[in-house]
Amino acid sequence: xxxxxxxxxxxxxxxxxxxxxxxxxxxxxxxxxxxxxxxxxxxxxxxxxxxxxxxxxxxxxxxxxxxxxxxxxxxxxxxxxxxxxxxxxxxxxxxxxxxxxxxxxxxxxxxxxxxxxxxxxxxxxxxxxxxxxxxxxxxxxxxxxxxxxxxxxxxxxxxxxxxxxxxxxxxxxxxxxxxxxxxxxxxxxxxxxxxxxxxxxxxxxxxxxxxxxxxxxxxxxxxxxxxxxxxxxxxxxxxxxxxxxxxxxxxxxxxxxxxxxxxxxxxxxxxxxxxxxxxxxxxxxxxxxxxxxxxxxxxxxxxxxxxxxxxxxxxxxxxxxxxxxxxxxxxxxxxxxxxxxxxxxxxxxxxxxxxxxxxxxxxxxxxxxxxxxxxxxxxxxxxxxxxxxxxxxxxxxxxxxxxxxxxxxxxxxxxxxxxxxxxxxxxxxxxxxxxxxxxxxxxxxxxxxxxxxxxxxxxxxxxxxxxxxxxxxxxxxxxxxxxxxxxxxxxxxxxxxxxxxxxxxxxxxxxxxxxxxxxxxxxxxxxxxxxxxxxx
Numbered sequence: 001x002x003x004x005x006x007x008x009x010x011x012x013x014x015x016x017x018x019x020x021x022x023x024x025x026x027x028x029x030x031x032x033x034x035x036x037x038x039x040x041x042x043x044x045x046x047x048x049x050x051x052x053x054x055x056x057x058x059x060x061x062x063x064x065x066x067x068x069x070x071x072x073x074x075x076x077x078x079x080x081x082x083x084x085x086x087x088x089x090x091x092x093x094x095x096x097x098x099x100x101x102x103x104x105x106x107x108x109x110x111x112x113x114x115x116x117x118x119x120x121x122x123x124x125x126x127x128x129x130x131x132x133x134x135x136x137x138x139x140x141x142x143x144x145x146x147x148x149x150x151x152x153x154x155x156x157x158x159x160x161x162x163x164x165x166x167x168x169x170x171x172x173x174x175x176x177x178x179x180x181x182x183x184x185x186x187x188x189x190x191x192x193x194x195x196x197x198x199x200x201x202x203x204x205x206x207x208x209x210x211x212x213x214x215x216x217x218x219x220x221x222x223x224x225x226x227x228x229x230x231x232x233x234x235x236x237x238x239x240x241x242x243x244x245x246x247x248x249x250x251x252x253x254x255x256x257x258x259x260x261x262x263x264x265x266x267x268x269x270x271x272x273x274x275x276x277x278x279x280x281x282x283x284x285x286x287x288x289x290x291x292x293x294x295x296x297x298x299x300x301x302x303x304x305x306x307x308x309x310x311x312x313x314x315x316x317x318x319x320x321x322x323x324x325x326x327x328x329x330x331x332x333x334x335x336x337x338x339x340x341x342x343x344x345x346x347x348x349x350x351x352x353x354x355x356x357x358x359x360x361x362x363x364x365x366x367x368x369x370x371x372x373x374x375x376x377x378x379x380x381x382x383x384x385x386x387x388x389x390x391x392x393x394x395x396x397x398x399x400x401x402x403x404x405x406x407x408x409x410x411x412x413x414x415x416x417x418x419x420x421x422x423x424x425x426x427x428x429x430x431x432x433x434x435x436x437x438x439x440x441x442x443x444x445x446x447x448x449x450x451x452x453x454x455x456x457x458x459x460x461x462x463x464x465x466x467x468x469x470x471x472x473x474x475x476x477x478x479x480x481x482x483x484x485x486x487x488x489x490x491x492x493x494x495x496x497x498x499x500x501x502x503x504x505x506x507x508x509x510x511x512x513x514x515x516x517x518x519x520x521x522x523x524x525x526x527x528x529x530x531x532x533x534x535x536x
Contacts, residue, residue: 130151
């Protein structure tokens with residue numbers, strides 16, 4: 001079985017992970033120095049968000065050089081050391097591929113502005129004439145994901161498309177120059193030893209021919225995403241088949257996985273299960289992110305429906321995630337640390353792969369970033385009504401009673417984004433000495449997950465609870481999970497579950513399963529595993 005089918009992948013946002021040189025910005029050497037934390041947690045792989053040269057108009061996703069390393073994050077030698085150390089520790093390494101757009105400071109876009117209309121340089125991007133008597137109106141009604149029109153006008157009167165910030169001009173994937181260049185980008189990072197790619201905005205590379213209007217309701221109903229003329233076009237799939245063939249055949253350097261063991265993961269915001277399944281056909285992507293699970297409410301019926309829908313395609317790889325650099329942290333989103341801990345046990349018990357985001361294992365809440373320190377372009381583009389994603393990108397607390405909590409040795413104490421004053425109890429050092437901490441819970445869960453693997457990671461769990469039950473209970477091989485999403489405690493005897501209790505997200509007073517609590521059992525009919533005791 002391929003390693004990625006049931007992997008636990010740990011996402012790192014490098015500027016917020018660990019600072020090695022005291023400038024207040026996390027960097028690649030800082031990540032390398034702390035890789036043992038990821039290994040000790042029990043993860044199988046590390047995914048690094050963009051570390052490429054960038055003006056940082058959108059947190060590094062506006063890339064000026066897809067085969068470089070940002071100067072504030074390190075050097076290519078630092079990346080090579082990170083790759084080597086990851087493999088020494090038994091960790092696979094995934095990097096972000098951002099093919100939908102570049103930075104407006106990319107040499108290609110600068111050349112396009114200089115060359116003018118009709119040039120081969122402009123053909124790499126989506127430049128179009130405007131509407132109106134004098135071309136003063138955008139070419140269509142598309143809206144940016146960050147607010148405002150998805151078009152910006154340049155001095156010669158042409159408009160260019162950007163589904164995100166104006167500093168992120170969209171590429172035209174019908175241009176052969178673009179396709180050839182990104183095939184070279186894939187080869188470049190494969191030659192440096194990476195084991196796979198997370199493909200950013202994988203549903204949006206091609207836009208409908210003629211760039212028709214999208215109509216009302218853009219970005220308001222995710223279930224309609226696949227109907228938008230800038231999303232989910234059929235031309236994506238021959239491209240992904242070509243990339244899959246490249247990954248499956250390009251020679252691997254020493255230390256990296258064999259070509260056919262590489263993985264390609266789609267960030268595809270397509271919520272129609274049948275259309276999403278097209279991305280993971282046997283010769284395309286290996287996995288897609290499960291946004292339906294990420295965005296599900298704390299509701300038993302909704303979560304059960306999402307879990308069932310995730311296995312709609314027999315044999316397809318399934319993924320689960322509770323957080324990312326783009327999402328509100330689960331402690332805040334669900335409304336309590338208890339729910340976030342219970343959700344973690346739910347997720348990690350399900351068959352398939354799990355993606356963790358740095359700080360999730362510490363139970364970090366979404367931080368409140370002061371207005372004068374907000375970096376996310378969503379803040380300004382929304383007319384200062386949406387604070388954006390910075391609260392999930394605040395530097396990790398490693399140790400100590402005060403900021404920067406061991407993240408940096410900066411004499412000024414100023415970090416890339418400011419840390420809250422009340423995180424002393426959430427540091428790695430504080431939680432390592434507390435057997436009841438969220439860090440201890442994650443480590444125990446990942447150890448048990450590895451000891452009792454799913455017999456088939458692509459097979460759905462066996463439900464042990466009724467469809468209308470506020471307690472979700474299911475079996476995955478010999479591992480049994482029960483989560484109480486109701487308002488009342490439930491006596492364990494009433495659950496009718498057989499097995500040896502090995503883990504719980506909260507204490508179980510009086511042999512009951514309290515609200516917002518999850519527990520794991522090992523089926524008594526299975527062979528005995530590690531000597532694990534129920535936390536109390």
